[in-house]
Amino acid sequence: MAGAAHNSGHREVLYVIACGSPLARHVGRLVDLAQQDGWDVCVITTPDGAKFVDQSALIRQTGHPVRTHYKNPGDPDVLPPADAMIVCPATVNTVNKWAAGITDTLALGLLVEAQGKGVPIVAVPYTNAAMACHPAFRAGVARLAEWGVTVLFGDDVIALHPPGTGEQHTHAFPWAMPLAALQTVSWTAA
Secondary structure, eight states, X not given: OTTOBOTTSOBOEEEEEEOSSGGGGGHHHHHHHHHHTTOEEEEEEOTTGGGTSOHHHHHHHHSSOXXXXXXXXXXXXXXXXXXEEEEEEEOHHHHHHHHHTOOOSHHHHHHHHHHHHTOOEEEEEOOBXXXXXXXXXXXXXXXXXXXXXXXXXXXXXXXXXXXXXXXGGGGGOOTHHHHHHHHTSOOOOO
């Protein structure tokens, strides 16, 4: 059961991956909701996502470092392995690279590897209406869904906003939605 403690008392680990979007400023809300559901939450950002988050606040909130870059060879892993992942907000850039298998950031490397391991992933693209029209993005969203990623996208999920207005719509974002979707994902990871 997602978020529940194992018999050993170990809480399942959720990686929250935040990309470069004004919505990322509020990712602590998702962390809080996930913690209330019993998850041990770790936050990973893309390099542009790091520009939006309050890393110190997230470290205090999670008890884990916020990771953005690959570790150096020989350095220990500082985060426990993920049992599930939520990518929120997922930008056009991240969706396009992820769908192409590009791993030039820690976030993308973790996502590509997690797919190969069968780790449940929920992705919530957050972009404007103009960028969402690009054929590569639409194809990437479809490809990720086809490959088993739970993709929450479309006007029926989160209304697309006009370019330059994303910040004005962050207050209405349904942070509980990706967690609810994660509850319905088929758990195939060992």
